[in-house]
Amino acid sequence: MNSSLLVWGASGSLFILGAAFLVLRRQLIAMIIGLELMINAANLNIVAYAARRGDAAGLAAAMLVIAAAAAEAVVGLSLILNLLREEGAAESDRIRELSG
Amino acid sequence: MAATALAICGGCAVLFAAFALFQRTLYGSALCLLAVLLQVGAAYFLIGAPLLGLIQVLVYAGAVMVLLVVAVMSSPPQLNEPWAGGTAKWLAWLAVLAPAAELLSLLRAASGAPAALQRAPAALERQMAFLLFGPYAPLTEIAGLLVLVAALSILRESHE
Amino acid sequence: MMNACAVGTLFFAPVSALLLGFFVFRPYWPRKTHWPMLASCAAVTVASIHLAVQIHDGRIAGGSWELTAYRWACAGSWRVDFGVLVDGLSISVLGMVSLVSTLIHVYAAGYMAEDPSFCRFFLYFHFFFLSMVGLLVSNNYLQMYVFWEGVGLASYLLIGFWYEKEAARAAAWKAFLTNRIGDVAFMLAVFLLLRGLGTARFSEVFQRLPELSSSTLTAAAFLLFCGAAAKSAQFPLHVWLPDAMEGPTPVSALMHAATMVTAGVFLLARSMPILEEVPGVLAAAALIGLLTSLGAAAIGAMKRDLKRVLAYSTISQLGLMVLAIGTGNLFGAVFQLITHGFFKALLFLCAGSVIYSMHDSLSGATTVTVDDAGGLSKQLPVTSGAFLIAALALSGIPPLAGFFSKDAILEGVFATGSKALSVLALLAAAGSSFYIFRLLFLTFLGDRPEQRGPRAHAHEPGFRMKVPVLALAVFSAAAGSLGEPIAKVLGKEAPHLSLVVSAAGFAFAGLGILAAYWATMLRPGFDWAWRRAQPELERILDDDFGWQSFTAALARGVLGFAKLLAGPWERKTWDAFTEALADTFVGLGEGLSFFSRGALNDYLWWMILGAAALASTVVLCF
Numbered sequence: 001m002n003s004s005l006l007v008w009g010a011s012g013s014l015f016i017l018g019a020a021f022l023v024l025r026r027q028l029i030a031m032i033i034g035l036e037l038m039i040n041a042a043n044l045n046i047v048a049y050a051a052r053r054g055d056a057a058g059l060a061a062a063m064l065v066i067a068a069a070a071a072e073a074v075v076g077l078s079l080i081l082n083l084l085r086e087e088g089a090a091e092s093d094r095i096r097e098l099s100g
Numbered sequence: 101m102a103a104t105a106l107a108i109c110g111g112c113a114v115l116f117a118a119f120a121l122f123q124r125t126l127y128g129s130a131l132c133l134l135a136v137l138l139q140v141g142a143a144y145f146l147i148g149a150p151l152l153g154l155i156q157v158l159v160y161a162g163a164v165m166v167l168l169v170v171a172v173m174s175s176p177p178q179l180n181e182p183w184a185g186g187t188a189k190w191l192a193w194l195a196v197l198a199p200a201a202e203l204l205s206l207l208r209a210a211s212g213a214p215a216a217l218q219r220a221p222a223a224l225e226r227q228m229a230f231l232l233f234g235p236y237a238p239l240t241e242i243a244g245l246l247v248l249v250a251a252l253s254i255l256r257e258s259h260e
Numbered sequence: 261m262m263n264a265c266a267v268g269t270l271f272f273a274p275v276s277a278l279l280l281g282f283f284v285f286r287p288y289w290p291r292k293t294h295w296p297m298l299a300s301c302a303a304v305t306v307a308s309i310h311l312a313v314q315i316h317d318g319r320i321a322g323g324s325w326e327l328t329a330y331r332w333a334c335a336g337s338w339r340v341d342f343g344v345l346v347d348g349l350s351i352s353v354l355g356m357v358s359l360v361s362t363l364i365h366v367y368a369a370g371y372m373a374e375d376p377s378f379c380r381f382f383l384y385f386h387f388f389f390l391s392m393v394g395l396l397v398s399n400n401y402l403q404m405y406v407f408w409e410g411v412g413l414a415s416y417l418l419i420g421f422w423y424e425k426e427a428a429r430a431a432a433w434k435a436f437l438t439n440r441i442g443d444v445a446f447m448l449a450v451f452l453l454l455r456g457l458g459t460a461r462f463s464e465v466f467q468r469l470p471e472l473s474s475s476t477l478t479a480a481a482f483l484l485f486c487g488a489a490a491k492s493a494q495f496p497l498h499v500w501l502p503d504a505m506e507g508p509t510p511v512s513a514l515m516h517a518a519t520m521v522t523a524g525v526f527l528l529a530r531s532m533p534i535l536e537e538v539p540g541v542l543a544a545a546a547l548i549g550l551l552t553s554l555g556a557a558a559i560g561a562m563k564r565d566l567k568r569v570l571a572y573s574t575i576s577q578l579g580l581m582v583l584a585i586g587t588g589n590l591f592g593a594v595f596q597l598i599t600h601g602f603f604k605a606l607l608f609l610c611a612g613s614v615i616y617s618m619h620d621s622l623s624g625a626t627t628v629t630v631d632d633a634g635g636l637s638k639q640l641p642v643t644s645g646a647f648l649i650a651a652l653a654l655s656g657i658p659p660l661a662g663f664f665s666k667d668a669i670l671e672g673v674f675a676t677g678s679k680a681l682s683v684l685a686l687l688a689a690a691g692s693s694f695y696i697f698r699l700l701f702l703t704f705l706g707d708r709p710e711q712r713g714p715r716a717h718a719h720e721p722g723f724r725m726k727v728p729v730l731a732l733a734v735f736s737a738a739a740g741s742l743g744e745p746i747a748k749v750l751g752k753e754a755p756h757l758s759l760v761v762s763a764a765g766f767a768f769a770g771l772g773i774l775a776a777y778w779a780t781m782l783r784p785g786f787d788w789a790w791r792r793a794q795p796e797l798e799r800i801l802d803d804d805f806g807w808q809s810f811t812a813a814l815a816r817g818v819l820g821f822a823k824l825l826a827g828p829w830e831r832k833t834w835d836a837f838t839e840a841l842a843d844t845f846v847g848l849g850e851g852l853s854f855f856s857r858g859a860l861n862d863y864l865w866w867m868i869l870g871a872a873a874l875a876s877t878v879v880l881c882f
Binding site: 006007012014018021029037047050051052056057060062064068070072073074077081084 | 200
């Protein structure tokens with residue numbers, strides 16, 4: 001069985017499930033979970049191809065993606081915590097005011 | 101052997117992602133995410149990037165998950181109706197069926213012996229390190245700075 | 261060098277006085293604002309008299325001194341300069357204007373002393389003086405037009421000076437809007453000349469008149485006459501001047517009697533070379549001048565309000581000047597303009613003194629009627645004496661100023677050979693002596709039961725108001741001797757005084773005086789008796805023979821049409837259109853806002869759909 005094909009399938013499935021998660025759930029924390037799933041799906045693909053082609057640049061990119069994703073999760077979660085404190089809830093359809 | 105392990109990892113990851121979709125609590129979803137992240141980390145290891153796998157486990161399964169769990173714990177319990185407003189549950193089932201169909205078609209299309217995995221992890225990762233701290237050094241610095249700023253922001257948040 | 265300094269002073273003194281007054285005196289010493297103005301008036305007077313003497317003695321080559329200060333506007337083949345033209349015409353009028361201005365500034369300092377807006381008054385007043393000087397010494401039509409508007413603006417501001425009064429505001433509007441008609445005509449005339457000749461400079465325009473087509477020339481002459489008629493209150497457009505008496509009396513004296521209203525006559529005198537090319541316009545000017553003179557004399561003969569009688573007298577005298585222009589008698593018009601400036605200013609100052617003596621607080625008191633007066637000569641001997649001199653001068657009794665100037669006009673009229681014109685001009689002269697002596701007798705003499713008579717506290721005004729009155733009385737008496745010099749600087753032959761004309765003029769003036777004596781002294785109650793007997797006649801005369809109500813109806817019609825346009829019509833057409841436009845876009849926005857109602861999940865759906873569409877496009881096409 002072709003392992004790259006396998007990885008491709010797995011990462012594609014993960015991406016679709018993550019997108020579904022992102023779109024279908026309305027708690028902001030759940031949406032962050034969906035985002036993480038999607039990022040991981042993309043990252044998995046990158047790493048697989050980089051390893052197969054022996055291209056270290058791909059691995060470096062994946063590395064940076066992990067760092068950026070971690071930062072994004074931190075910022076997103078801190079925003080959500082703030083919202084929870086201010087509004088008492090963190091749901092995407094209750095936050096539709098652009099202020100400031 | 102490695103290909104089988106990889107297949108199991110990928111299958112488990114997809115399975116847990118699908119589970120996450122149907123959890124009625126955020127806590128459950130977060131646990132499913134943890135499982136997916138661990139599977140992906142294992143997949144990195146099997147593909148031939150053990151260092152990335154290690155970082156994946158450390159950063160994602162460790163740090164980010166802790167944050168998520170803290171956030172989940174500080175949000176009010178949301179048991180009823182996990183779906184976004186007005187969307188039918190069958191959309192979620194569709195989201196599960198689509199990857200399944202994709203995997204099936206890929207399995208049918210796959211033929212021949214499993215390709216040998218790349219076996220030069222040490223050299224590749226040394227090269228990666230050289231790239232990260234050589235030509236990509238500014239990018240690395242920016243990413244590091246980003247993480248630092250994010251950490252500072254959450255610190256300020258928790259101080260308020 | 262001296263001459264250049266003198267010409268520079270003409271502009272420099274008023275401008276610097278205004279700047280000083282506005283920036284220094286207004287904030288710090290508002291009650292002393294008259295000092296820089298007085299200094300500037302005196303400087304301009306000295307400068308203009310110096311220039312007049314220079315021109316008279318022939319020490320300025322060609323008798324005129326022209327200077328182009330800078331090129332103001334220039335486009336294609338035409339250009340307009342900013343410059344100064346000092347010649348016989350402008351300097352003779354300027355001498356009178358600056359002299360009278362100085363005296364009336366002195367008078368106003370006393371008359372307005374208690375007014376809370378003393379400073380504002382003098383700033384407006386001196387702004388008028390600056391504009392008038394600029395108007396007189398302009399060397400081209402466009403520059404003259406600018407200053408022409410300047411005097412119009414000053415007139416508007418000063419008529420409405422006591423703006424708390426409804427009547428003053430209305431009068432200011434009336435004056436401004438009526439003058440607008442003339443201003444537009446003047447402007448069109450300037451544009452015609454600019455289009456035809458590419459220049460507005462007097463010397464060039466008059467030299468190159470043959471280049472103009474006869475229709476352009478006729479139109480320009482006619483429009484110039486219309487402009488002059490509005491400013492000089494000639495018949496169809498005279499309605500603003502009587503109402504302008506709502507302003508303070510020094511304003512009436514300086515602007516609406518002696519100087520500003522004569523700007524129209526000055527314009528005609530300046531444009532004489534153009535008018536002479538178009539005999540039709542000259543004939544029209546003669547007719548309108550005569551008509552105005554007679555009509556205003558008739559109306560003025562029955563008014564009871566002191567200042568209104570004087571206003572109609574001004575209209576009548578301006579009519580005589582326009583008549584002189586119409587008969588081609590430039591010298592007569594200018595001579596009458598100058599002597600009239602002296603004695604009419606004097607009459608108004610005397611009226612001001614009467615008003616001043618009869619009101620405890622001046623502010624807002626613009627006039628008195630003959631009902632309030634009567635027998636004032638005992639309490640106001642100086643004023644009544646000065647009024648008598650001015651009245652004699654106005655009537656044309658020798659050897660006072662008016663005799664010579666009116667005679668010059670009558671000479672010109674007789675020279676046309678038209679019997680009817682001559683008789684009517686003599687009648688106008690008789691009328692003027694009648695109304696002025698009627699006013700004199702009713703105000704200063706007699707003891708009539710219908711009048712309230714002199715008040716116990718009535719008194720001569722102070723020193724500052726007496727000196728200008730006395731000085732003007734001297735000028736009114738002696739200005740007749742200016743005839744020769746004026747004729748010389750104008751380069752005209754002073755008409756030889758013929759015995760027939762002089763005798764006729766004198767006889768008619770005497771007849772007018774006798775009639776006035778009969779109507780007011782021999783039959784003291786006559787003025788009140790005919791009013792009671794003929795209220796209809798009084799109404800007709802009050803209405804300017806129907807013209808006032810006609811213009812009022814016209815104004816109401818225009819106003820009603822404007823209200824219709826601005827009200828229902830605008831709402832139905834333009835407003836409806838703009839509102840429909842706005843509604844369309846609001847509806848469109850509300851429809852589109854369905855796609856962006858702020859729900860994050862919706863956006864994500866769109867994003868995913870878009871990404872899928874992009875990806876499938878890429879996959880399918882490549």
